[in-house]
Amino acid sequence: MTRNLPQATKFGIFIALFVLSFIAVLLLYLSESNRSFADYNSPNVGENYIDATVKIVNIEPIRGDVSGRLQMFPMGNLNAGANKLSKAIKLEINSSAGRPERVFNAQTVMEPVDVIVSIYDGVFNDYPFDRHMAFLELELKDNTSSQAGIPTRVNIWGNVPGFYITPVALNENTESYLGFNLAIRRSWTSIIFAIFIGLGMWIVSIIVLIQAIVVYSKGRMPETGMFTYMATLTFALPAIRNIQPGIPPLGTLSDFLGFFWAEGLAVTAMLIVAYCWLVRYGES
DSSP states (O other): OGGGSOHHHHHHHHHHHHHHHHHHHHHHHHHHHHHTBOOEEOOOOOSSOEEEEEEEEEEETTTTEEEEEEEEEEOGGGEEETTEESSOEEEEEOOSSSOSEEEEOTTSBOOOEEEEEEEEEOOGGGTTSOEEEEEEEEEEEESSTTOOBOOEEEEEEOBOTTEEEEEEEOTTOOSSEEEEEEEEEEOHHHHHHHHHHHHHHHHHHHHHHHHHHHHHHHTOOOOHHHHHHHHHHHHHHHHHHHTSTTOOSSOOHHIIIIIHHHHHHHHHHHHHHHHHHHHHTTTO
16 A cells, blocks of 8 residues: 555655654653652651752662762751851761761851662662662751750652662651661663663574574585674674663673573574584585
């Protein structure tokens, strides 16, 4: 039916499909960007509180670290003006970067604090289907003998490419003590791309193996060029494997499902072709 369509109509259909595909990809990007935001706002704690923001900037499953930056601003009567504290406040946080306790003196600005928390659950070798959990807790207190808690409002956010982050507040949270489990997993973009790379390696290696089997079964003399691209493929597969986003070193689930098999099939095909060349060289 399409043969009877004018050339201009075919070209128009092609352009329309391309534009629709392009728009679909952009919508997927926007969806991924929104879903990869970790966003949590603690309930209203009144007028006098510390407004804290934790920005997640990096996730390293191999090292087992989640990195972020904590920014705090005094509100209400805790603000002496120009974002300076009206009284001394002590911060306690489970960060492996710096001291677990920090004191901010009165009439000073609360400087940003680098935060690194450990991933306590998850196996990174399950890539790209690995899931992880990290734990963040912080508490602000009056730096006096009373150690009274300071009401705190926390906003957790961050957009780390390749990951979805979901902060889950603890039931034990109070106005001054705040703890969160951070549920981390790969984004759908990373998972789909990893699957695409794995299937691509399988398809290419199977095609090469079929070519080698045809050469062997038909009794043909293999051409020299076959050695070139088969050897190139053998050494190209590791590079293709490593372009997967955030992939750990060798030994992941994706390697056992795709890369190791593809590499083995490519080497097998090259050995078959090499055998045919050695056996039939004198005959030709």
